Amino acid sequence: MSDTLTKLTYQTFQQGKNYFGLAHKTLSTRLLNFISPVEQQTKPIPTEVLPKLQQRLDNLLEIDWQDAERGVYPTSLLFDNPWQDFFQYYPVVCLDLFQMWERAKQKRYQDFPPNVETSAYPSYYVQNFHHQTDGYLSDLSANLYDLQVEILFGGTADPMRRRILAPLKEGLKFFADTSTQQVRILDVACGTGRTLKMIRAALPQASLFGTDLSPAYLRKANELLSQIPGELPQLLQANAEELPYLDNYFHAVTSVFLFHELPAGVRQRVIEQCYRVTKPGGVFIICDSIQMSDSPEMEPLMENFHEIYHEPYYKHYMTDDLVERLEKAGFENVKVQVHFMSKYLIAHKPV
Known part of the structure; x- marks a missing residue:
């Protein structure tokens, strides 16, 4: 297939x-307004x-x-x-929408059935983020997550995830001639494993290594990653505030779609752990x-995201200075990129 035809096929695929x-979104909104209106x-x-x-x-x-x-x-x-x-x-x-609507209407933001264990997790994590049934703590949630995120971002979640790959490969060039070890990469809050599959x-x-707080999402990640060739990534259930690895162990660390769901103080601790x-x-x-700071013209979309979806830490995240947080932890030469609705911070640990 020619490059032109491949590109056209890709554009059609994404469209x-x-x-x-x-x-x-249009169908669900109309159903919502007809069946169970929620004032927003x-x-x-x-x-x-x-x-x-x-x-x-x-x-x-x-x-x-x-x-x-x-x-x-x-x-x-692609x-x-x-x-x-x-x-x-x-x-x-689609069936789960009715539970989500009812949860949003009643402002039940920490709503979990009796069979979902919540006591072992930090309080900020025990949330129905974006009104999701079971939060991140069930196999049902893990099975629905990737589809829900693709719907949320209009099919662009994977292209946004892939924007970490070019700076990742560029950042690893430092070790090309200085390290005889196999390159080790950690994905913090790896979720269902989509980012690790791309890496x-x-x-x-x-x-490859991955950590996540949710055993259900790690099971889904194991299922996904065991289907692809190569060494199976090592996955661990762990809190990113206390990563279970030695100092100076990874050549690169990544984190995708995590920080807007963390309280401010936790963001700093996670960054410090990633530095360590x-x-x-x-x-x-x-x-x-x-x-x-980088997309003031998109303020209405950010405000709507904060209002419509249950994202309790997003409003603070919108104005948080992540570059300052990275530099406070010790990182330097922090570069910022913006692609569509995502922001990327590429930080380097001094030699």
Whole structure:
């Protein structure tokens, strides 16, 4: 297949995912207004924001294609999607909407059934983030998560995740001639393993590690990662505030979509732990939501996200200075990138 045809196929593939996400949101909103209205105090989105949002989306897809074309990761990764899970669990996602609506209406933000154990987790984690049934603490939640996130981001969650791969490979060049060890990479709050799967595709010889607080999500990650070639990543249940690894152990550490769900003080402790376990000369990469400092024109979308979804720490996150936090922990040469609705901080540990 020619590059032009492959690119056109990729664009069509992504547009299809985007339209699917929009169709689902439109349908669910209409059902909500018809069946169980929930009053939301949201800011109207100015009309001038919409073309800017479309331009951001176009730019994201273009750089995603360019990174694949220049060999940062295989082109096949552009088309990777858990279709079997999506078809299997989409009806469940639709049925689950009724519970989510009722939970939102009654402001039940820490609503868990008796069979879900919550006592072993920090209080900030025991939340129905974005009104999700069982929070992050059940197999049902783990099975629905990737589909729910793709719907939320209009099919762009994976392209946004992939934006960590180019700076990750660039950051590892420091060790190309100085280390005889196999490269070790840790993904903090690895969830269902989507990011680790992408890192494996880009760096097939690396030794991969992942931590998460949720045993259910780790089971889902194990299921996903055991299906791909190469060494199986080592997954551990662990709190990112106290990573169970030696100092200076990893050549690189990544964290995707974690920090907006942490209280301010916890953010700092997690960053300090990531600094501790990163080798001198290593790189730490954060992917998370955009912030006011880099995307003031997107304030209505950020405010709406805070209002519509239960994200109790997002409002503070919007204005938090993550660069200052990284530098306070000891990182230097912090670079910032923005792609679509995500922000990336690439920080280096001094040699």
